[in-house]
Amino acid sequence: MHPAYSVILFTTASGAGYGLLVLAALFAVAGLLPSTALLGFVTLALALGLIAAGLASSTFHLGHPERALRALTQWRSSWLSREGVLAAATFLPAALFAVGWVFLGKTGGLFAWAGVAASLLAIATVVATSMIYASLATIPQWHMALVPVGYLALGLASGAVLLELVTRAFGVHRATFDAVAIVALLVAWAVKSGYWSTIDRITSTSDLGTATGLGRFGAVRLLEQPHTEANYLMHEMGYVVARKHAGRLRSIAHVCLFAGPLLALVTAIFAPAVTALALTVGAVAALVVGLLVERWLFFAEARHDCMIWYGR
Amino acid sequence: MTSLPATRPAKRLGLAIDLDTCVGCHACATNCKEWNTGGMSGPLTDVEAYGAEQRGVWFNRVFTYEVGGEGGAGRTVHFPKNCMHCENAPCVTVCPTGASYKRSADGIVLVDHDKCIGCKLCSWACPYGAREYDEVEGVMKKCTLCADKIFNETLPEVDRVPACVAACPAKARHFGDFADPTSTVSRLVADRGGYDAMPEKGCRPTSKYLPPRPGRRGPDVPAPTERPALEGAGRFLKWVDRVLSR
Numbered sequence: 005m006h007p008a009y010s011v012i013l014f015t016t017a018s019g020a021g022y023g024l025l026v027l028a029a030l031f032a033v034a035g036l037l038p039s040t041a042l043l044g045f046v047t048l049a050l051a052l053g054l055i056a057a058g059l060a061s062s063t064f065h066l067g068h069p070e071r072a073l074r075a076l077t078q079w080r081s082s083w084l085s086r087e088g089v090l091a092a093a094t095f096l097p098a099a100l101f102a103v104g105w106v107f108l109g110k111t112g113g114l115f116a117w118a119g120v121a122a123s124l125l126a127i128a129t130v131v132a133t134s135m136i137y138a139s140l141a142t143i144p145q146w147h148m149a150l151v152p153v154g155y156l157a158l159g160l161a162s163g164a165v166l167l168e169l170v171t172r173a174f175g176v177h178r179a180t181f182d183a184v185a186i187v188a189l190l191v192a193w194a195v196k197s198g199y200w201s202t203i204d205r206i207t208s209t210s211d212l213g214t215a216t217g218l219g220r221f222g223a224v225r226l227l228e229q230p231h232t233e234a235n236y237l238m239h240e241m242g243y244v245v246a247r248k249h250a251g252r253l254r255s256i257a258h259v260c261l262f263a264g265p266l267l268a269l270v271t272a273i274f275a276p277a278v279t280a281l282a283l284t285v286g287a288v289a290a291l292v293v294g295l296l297v298e299r300w301l302f303f304a305e306a307r308h309d310c311m312i313w314y315g316r
Numbered sequence: 317m318t319s320l321p322a323t324r325p326a327k328r329l330g331l332a333i334d335l336d337t338c339v340g341c342h343a344c345a346t347n348c349k350e351w352n353t354g355g356m357s358g359p360l361t362d363v364e365a366y367g368a369e370q371r372g373v374w375f376n377r378v379f380t381y382e383v384g385g386e387g388g389a390g391r392t393v394h395f396p397k398n399c400m401h402c403e404n405a406p407c408v409t410v411c412p413t414g415a416s417y418k419r420s421a422d423g424i425v426l427v428d429h430d431k432c433i434g435c436k437l438c439s440w441a442c443p444y445g446a447r448e449y450d451e452v453e454g455v456m457k458k459c460t461l462c463a464d465k466i467f468n469e470t471l472p473e474v475d476r477v478p479a480c481v482a483a484c485p486a487k488a489r490h491f492g493d494f495a496d497p498t499s500t501v502s503r504l505v506a507d508r509g510g511y512d513a514m515p516e517k518g519c520r521p522t523s524k525y526l527p528p529r530p531g532r533r534g535p536d537v538p539a540p541t542e543r544p545a546l547e548g549a550g551r552f553l554k555w556v557d558r559v560l561s562r
Contacts, residue, residue, distance in 0.1 A: 067434020067454025074431055075412035078318045084437055085412035141517055142443045215514045216395055217525055222384030230377035233369050237445045310445035
């Protein structure tokens with residue numbers, strides 16, 4: 005599948021934003037984060053800013069962005085619509101929670117409920133995003149439970165690393181945050197490794213024989229495609245550039261997305277405050293590169309069944 | 317509404333395409349473009365139409381496959397492919413806007429171009445590659461089964477068939493109602509063993525393919541051999557051979 009930059013940016017940024025929202029809200033409600041205005045503002049502005057930037061980016065690949073609100077109407081059948089509805093709904097309790105934390109210095113009572121509601125809706129939104137892909141029976145590399153699990157794990161892991169950065173910068177860091185970030189990264193690493201080894205094993209249930217129904221007469225091969233030039237389908241579904249370098253790109257993702265941030269965060273535990281902050285900045289920088297490579301691969305390694313007709 | 321019709325449409329309009337008689341002339345694809353660029357989905361825009369990498373919107377594409385091996389053992393099968401107007405159309409249910417819909421009266425799958433946001437998800441959901449993105453107009457387009465032709469009462473009744481069917485010089489394309497067991501297409505499917513393309517995707521396509529009939533070819537003719545050598549022949553016979561070989 006063609007990896008559209010707008011969609012890569014959307015899924016990574018909103019995933020990290022939702023992950024940060026979930027963890028910051030739950031830790032604040034649990035009393036592990038002080039309810040000071042500036043900390044609340046920076047944390048929630050970062051989370052909601054990433055989400056909003058991601059959502060805005062997702063409209064860039066549309067043919068008619070001005071009609072984007074129409075996408076909220078078909079939640080009964082469409083995961084894309086459900087994602088839009090859930091994303092919009094998350095902003096309501098998140099805004100209420102932000103008002104309590106930033107302007108009133110309160111994260112308990114009604115605001116605690118708002119924080120929990122925002123967290124649950126954020127998790128549901130990330131799952132809905134991933135289900136847009138996982139619900140497509142036409143793409144074997146996406147049509148599996150590991151896809152929503154991976155999106156959720158990566159969202160929480162990237163949110164946890166961002167929370168490490170914010171709390172270290174504000175001097176409100178706790179060992180709990182280290183534990184959460186390290187566990188989340190390890191889980192995401194395991195899920196993503198499992199995903200990659202799975203897609204290396206699977207093949208499509210279809211081939212030219214089953215597609216054309218001519219398999220009963222023997223092997224089927226493409227003699228001539230319908231056009232001399234590549235058409236929309238071949239541009240959109242027949243993307244082959246990254247597959248060539250998939251092994252090397254996966255190695256980059258292993259290092260930048262998982263091993264690097266883990267090493268930096270573990271080292272930071274034993275380092276003095278300034279060094280620890282620098283290491284956490286490094287962890288975030290590596291994570292950004294790793295996430296973008298991982299998401300690029302997610303699209304580029306996906307093979308659409310309609311390319312079978314073209315003998316690919 | 318992008319939910320599928322709650323009950324099976326009373327009519328199930330579609331095509332039965334005869335792979336035995338299709339000659340791969342692309343007339344169906346050409347006439348499809350011709351009709352539909354001026355029809356309800358028009359224009360079917362082209363990009364770089366006169367350039368090196370031209371591309372554009374086509375609802376119908378003709379593939380050519382070689383089946384059963386190369387050379388004398390194999391056969392060439394032309395395979396026209398357009399929207400199957402599936403009963404279980406995934407392109408409809410993934411649509412977030414309500415632009416895609418399947419008509420409950422006749423099962424035709426259509427796009428409302430005024431509602432489409434051009435997110436392309438329907439093209440990702442279709443295993444047949446039947447969805448087209450019009451990059452000039454920014455919306456998705458698809459085969460309408462010539463809904464603006466087959467119900468057009470200003471046309472003579474004989475012309476109320478899809479453009480691809482009207483154009484086919486080999487009469488390989490048949491249009492009709494698969495819900496009616498007495499229709500031509502239903503009888504063709506029953507008689508010829510008509511089948512679904514890519515059935516394993518579970519889309520339950522309405523349109524069917526009629527398989528190629530068994531070949532009537534005899535045993536392979538051996539390749540022509542070299543002329544017998546003239547070793548041992550005298551000069552006269554060699555001269556006669558040269559003259560006769562001219």
